[in-house]
Amino acid sequence: xxxxxVDQVQQRNHDLYQQQQQQQGCRKGPWTxxxxxxxxxxxxxxxxxxxxxxxxxxxxxxxxxxxxxxWVNYLRPGLKRGQITxxxxxxxxxxxxxxxxxxxxxxxxxxxxxDNEIKNYWRTHYKKKEKSFSKQEKVKRSRKQLxxxxxxxxxxxxxNQSSQFVSEDHKKLDNEQNTFSYQxxxxxxxxxHMPQVVAATSSDHSMMDEGNLxxxxxxxxxxxxxxxxxxxxxxxxxxxxxxxxxxxxxxxFCGSWDYxxxxxxxxx
DNA sequence: AATTTGAGCAACCGCAACAGT
DNA sequence: AACTGTTGCGGTTGCTCAAAT
Numbered sequence: 001x002x003x004x005x006v007d008q009v010q011q012r013n014h015d016l017y018q019q020q021q022q023q024q025g026c027r028k029g030p031w032t033x034x035x036x037x038x039x040x041x042x043x044x045x046x047x048x049x050x051x052x053x054x055x056x057x058x059x060x061x062x063x064x065x066x067x068x069x070x071w072v073n074y075l076r077p078g079l080k081r082g083q084i085t086x087x088x089x090x091x092x093x094x095x096x097x098x099x100x101x102x103x104x105x106x107x108x109x110x111x112x113x114x115d116n117e118i119k120n121y122w123r124t125h126y127k128k129k130e131k132s133f134s135k136q137e138k139v140k141r142s143r144k145q146l147x148x149x150x151x152x153x154x155x156x157x158x159x160n161q162s163s164q165f166v167s168e169d170h171k172k173l174d175n176e177q178n179t180f181s182y183q184x185x186x187x188x189x190x191x192x193h194m195p196q197v198v199a200a201t202s203s204d205h206s207m208m209d210e211g212n213l214x215x216x217x218x219x220x221x222x223x224x225x226x227x228x229x230x231x232x233x234x235x236x237x238x239x240x241x242x243x244x245x246x247x248x249x250x251x252x253f254c255g256s257w258d259y260x261x262x263x264x265x266x267x268x
Numbered sequence: 269a270a271t272t273t274g275a276g277c278a279a280c281c282g283c284a285a286c287a288g289t
Numbered sequence: 290a291a292c293t294g295t296t297g298c299g300g301t302t303g304c305t306c307a308a309a310t
Contacts, residue, residue, distance in 0.1 A: 028279080028280075029278095029279075029280090030278070030279075031278090031279090063280095065280085065281090066279075066280080069278090069279065069280080070278090070279085073278075073279085074278080116277085116278080116279085117277085120276070120277060120278085121276090121277095123276095124275060124276060124277085125275095
């Protein structure tokens with residue numbers, strides 16, 4: 001009786017998979033210009049979908065999956081190339097704080113950018129910071145646990161981790177490249193609570209202070225009512241919060257920090 | 269000049285949801 | 290209802306290239 005370990009089983013499965021792929025003769029790895037040409041010509045004239053038949057009909061020795069991925073991430077018309085702009089970065093940060101790793105959902109609010117691109121960008125620029133932040137936060141929390149205050153004196157814990165570290169990154173951008181700054185607004189207009197994202201640049205944010213930022217963020221009711229506007233239905237921050245709580249969404253962004261007047265700007 | 273390290277990116281993999289039969 | 294094929298998504302891997310040593 002064979003007594004295979006997990007590693008051996010995995011290796012065996014892997015080998016079988018490789019064998020299968022070889023038998024099927026599917027090409028893997030980087031796409032050649034010729035393959036790109038065949039695929040884009042075929043999809044342009046026949047439309048997207050039915051990717052497994054696309055591979056055959058276009059004369060490509062690729063899996064349908066591979067064809068779809070190549071088209072979606074590289075060949076599809078209207079794709080943006082080049083660096084993520086500060087505005088786009090702001091949108092990514094805010095939407096990620098809202099939804100987490102829902103890359104395809106986030107990508108819908110960045111025309112011309114793919115989920116893969118956004119995912120890669122996030123991993124490259126923020127994953128490490130997130131980890132280091134989590135460590136810092138653990139230390140903070142363990143310290144807090146030792147520092148037992150009466151309940152009434154403790155501030156409500158409303159901010160989530162990812163949101164906090166977003167503001168860290170905004171600050172870092174501030175310090176490292178004070179040549180630009182940005183304002184990003186996420187606001188909610190429809191019955192499905194889908195955010196509309198507006199990004200705009202501004203210049204002066206020297207007064208940026210994290211305490212103020214988060215104080216403003218999480219106590220929207222205190223704000224000047226004239227900041228609550230911008231869509232067909234005028235709403236207050238509190239009834240929007242109720243709306244989110246009602247559908248189980250946890251602590252979303254409902255506005256933005258406006259560096260130009262150093263205040264929180266909600267557009268609801 | 270050679271080697272190492274890390275960032276950036278394209279592509280693959282496994283899984284889940286969905287549609288068709 | 291069960292099965293099969295397809296599609297879409299998120300996580301991961303591996304390659305390339307430039308900067309650092």
